[in-house]
Amino acid sequence: MTAPATYATTAQPPARQYQHWRETVSATHLAWDLPARSEAAFDGRIRSRALGPAGLIACRCDPCDGRRGRGEIARDDAAYFGLLCILEGGEWLDSAGRETPLAAGHAMLWDSTRRMRFRAPARLRKITLLLPQDLLLAALPDAADRVGEPVSLRDGAGALLLAQLRLLLRGDDLPAMQQPAVLHSALTLLGAAFDPLAGHGSDGRDNAAALRRRIMAHIRGRLDDPALDPQGIADALGLSLRHLHRVFAAGGCTLDRWIWHQRLLRCRHDLSLAPAQTGSIAQIAFRWGFSDAAHFSRAFRRAFGVSPREWRRR
Structure with missing residues (x-):
C-alpha cells in the first residue's frame, strides 16, 4: 500500500482554489464534471492511498455538486464500484434515476459505468473505497443491484468496516504481502453489511x-x-x-x-x-x-x- 497522498486547496492562491478542487476530484475519484462557479475560493482536502487494485480516499470540502455523464465514463480505464461512506454532513445522489439522500453514519454503492449526479448542500466529510467491479462481485454477487441502497455504518459489519477504513487511511505503509488479506477482510465486511440475510x-x-x-x-x-x-x-x-x-x-x-x-x-x-x-x-x-x-x-x-x-x- 503506497503512502497517503494529501491535497489541500488552501495551499493554492484563492483565485485558483475551486479550479484546483475540480481537477483533484477527477484525479482521485475517477472523472467528474464539477460545474464552474463565480466564487474562486474553496476549502477542500483529500487524502488518498492505494490498497492493491483498490483506492481509498478521505475527503472534506465546502458545499459542491457534480455529475458523471457519457464523457466522464468514457475516460475511465476500468469499471469500478465506489463505496461512499458519509462521516459528517450529507449528500444527495442520483444514479440511474434513483435519488438517494445519504446522511452521516450511512453508506451506499455507486457504479462508475452509470450516469450519476451528486450534491453536497453543506460542509461534507466522507470516505470512498473504489473497487474494481469483478473484485466486489466475487464478494457481493448482486452488487450491481445494490447501487443506491443505503446501509448503516453505526453498528454491526458496517461499523467494523468503517473503523478498518479509517485505520488504513491513518496508518503507516502496509507491506505488499499483507495487502491481499487486508483487502479481503474489507470485502468480507462490506458483503456482510449489504447482505440482509447474513448472520441470521x-x-x-x-x-x-x-x-x-x-x-x-x-x-x-x-x-x-x-x-x-x-x-x-x-x-x-x-x-x-x-x-x-x-x-x-x-x-x-x-x-x-x-x-x-x-x-x-x-x-x-x-x-x-x-x-x-x-x-x-x-x-x-x-x-x-x-x-x-x-x-x-x-x-x-x-x-x-x-x-x-x-x-x-x-
Missing part, C-alpha cells in the same frame, strides 16, 4: 441466502443459453417456480432483472477485450443470450451510459 441462522434466512447463491451460480454457468428462463432454472434445481422467485427476491432484486444485468456485464467484459478475441458486437450480444442487436445496444446504453461501440472504442 436462528430463523432460517442463512439457508435462503445459501440457496440464492446456488441459484446465482447455476445462472452464471448458463448465461450463454438464450433459452435460460425461470422455469428451466426451477426445474434444474428442484424448486417450484414460486419458491424460486421468492427466495431470489429476498436479496432485493427480481430474478429476471438479475439475469439481464449479468448478461450485460458479460458483454461489457468481452467488449473490453480485443475484437480478434471476442468477435463483433453482434456476435458478443448473441453469445450471451441476446437475440436482437438493436435491443442489446439500447439495453447496454441504459445500463452503462454509453453504447457498445463507444465502450469498445474506449
Whole structure:
C-alpha cells in the first residue's frame, strides 16, 4: 500500500482554489464534471492511498455538486464500484434515476459505468473505497443491484468496516504481502453489511441466502443459453417456480432483472477485450443470450451510459 497522498486547496492562491478542487476530484475519484462557479475560493482536502487494485480516499470540502455523464465514463480505464461512506454532513445522489439522500453514519454503492449526479448542500466529510467491479462481485454477487441502497455504518459489519477504513487511511505503509488479506477482510465486511440475510441462522434466512447463491451460480454457468428462463432454472434445481422467485427476491432484486444485468456485464467484459478475441458486437450480444442487436445496444446504453461501440472504442 503506497503512502497517503494529501491535497489541500488552501495551499493554492484563492483565485485558483475551486479550479484546483475540480481537477483533484477527477484525479482521485475517477472523472467528474464539477460545474464552474463565480466564487474562486474553496476549502477542500483529500487524502488518498492505494490498497492493491483498490483506492481509498478521505475527503472534506465546502458545499459542491457534480455529475458523471457519457464523457466522464468514457475516460475511465476500468469499471469500478465506489463505496461512499458519509462521516459528517450529507449528500444527495442520483444514479440511474434513483435519488438517494445519504446522511452521516450511512453508506451506499455507486457504479462508475452509470450516469450519476451528486450534491453536497453543506460542509461534507466522507470516505470512498473504489473497487474494481469483478473484485466486489466475487464478494457481493448482486452488487450491481445494490447501487443506491443505503446501509448503516453505526453498528454491526458496517461499523467494523468503517473503523478498518479509517485505520488504513491513518496508518503507516502496509507491506505488499499483507495487502491481499487486508483487502479481503474489507470485502468480507462490506458483503456482510449489504447482505440482509447474513448472520441470521436462528430463523432460517442463512439457508435462503445459501440457496440464492446456488441459484446465482447455476445462472452464471448458463448465461450463454438464450433459452435460460425461470422455469428451466426451477426445474434444474428442484424448486417450484414460486419458491424460486421468492427466495431470489429476498436479496432485493427480481430474478429476471438479475439475469439481464449479468448478461450485460458479460458483454461489457468481452467488449473490453480485443475484437480478434471476442468477435463483433453482434456476435458478443448473441453469445450471451441476446437475440436482437438493436435491443442489446439500447439495453447496454441504459445500463452503462454509453453504447457498445463507444465502450469498445474506449
